[in-house]
Amino acid sequence: MIISEKSIELHIEDDILIARKVARQEMADIGFGSADQTRMATAISELTRNVIKYAGHGVCHIITESTPSEIVIKVEIEDYGPGIDDINKAMEDGYTTGGGLGAGLPGAKRLVNDLSIESRPGLTKINLEMTRPNV
Amino acid sequence: MQIPILKLKNILLTSIQSDMTDDDALKYQSDVVSYLEKSDAKGLIIDITAMDIVDSFMARVINETARMARLMGAKVVLCGMQPMVALTLVEMGRELIGVETALNLDKGFDKLLEMITEGVDDH
Numbered sequence: 511m512i513i514s515e516k517s518i519e520l521h522i523e524d525d526i527l528i529a530r531k532v533a534r535q536e537m538a539d540i541g542f543g544s545a546d547q548t549r550m551a552t553a554i555s556e557l558t559r560n561v562i563k564y565a566g567h568g569v570c571h572i573i574t575e576s577t578p579s580e581i582v583i584k585v586e587i588e589d590y591g592p593g594i595d596d597i598n599k600a601m602e603d604g605y606t607t608g609g610g611l612g613a614g615l616p617g618a619k620r621l622v623n624d625l626s627i628e629s630r631p632g633l634t635k636i637n638l639e640m641t642r643p644n645v
Numbered sequence: 646m647q648i649p650i651l652k653l654k655n656i657l658l659t660s661i662q663s664d665m666t667d668d669d670a671l672k673y674q675s676d677v678v679s680y681l682e683k684s685d686a687k688g689l690i691i692d693i694t695a696m697d698i699v700d701s702f703m704a705r706v707i708n709e710t711a712r713m714a715r716l717m718g719a720k721v722v723l724c725g726m727q728p729m730v731a732l733t734l735v736e737m738g739r740e741l742i743g744v745e746t747a748l749n750l751d752k753g754f755d756k757l758l759e760m761i762t763e764g765v766d767d768h
Contacts, residue, residue, distance in 0.1 A: 523666040523667050523668060524666055526666070526667075527664050527666065530698060534697075544729050545729055545732055547729075548697065548698065548729035548730065548732070548733050549732075549733055549736070551697075551698050552698050552699075552700050552733045552737070555698055555700040555702075556700050556701060556702075559667070559700070559702060603738065614700075614701050614702075616738070617700075617701050617737035617738060617739060618737075620736050620737055620738060621733060621736055621737060
């Protein structure tokens, strides 16, 4: 099994671009197609923007694994901000506390098979995962 | 990063690059509307050929820029959307509602000229 891990500190808007670029490259390296690369990079863009906007700073960990049978990308985005008050509400289309359209989190969930959120004041972790057969 | 706004006859031509921060996007939006006022252009082409990611924020900026330009009396065509971008926007449940689109710059230009000469109502 080949494992690669990259961590991107999230402080400023430029870091959003870096995180999604790194994810796309890491995915391409182990054979994810361009549709999946775009899905994941777009989801990362939505979620890292939330970190910059609501928490100020955080980290995006990108882990890729390649075995003879499958390729996997796991992304963990964590921040140390105030946390998400009501996760169920935050997953609803159109719900926003920041003046946006409320499309970020529910949009990201639709793009990625697997999205989970843990949140309390001071620590929010969002995990994304995508697995495909290694062909 | 400054997005160039080119004037070709009575049309404004802009091509958005992928690596644009949120601040760049908002700056682009206000640049377009102020250039529109100064230039007396009748149409605006927003080319997104170079964008490999359009998230909900960028979708909103593009949508709003088109609406602003229309409020000022210009016709607007969005062109060059990459297939994977179209795919993610639809999957996310976002659409660029009310923006006329074309496959590429060539077709976008034709469409815009048609809309200007015929005074077609693009919503």
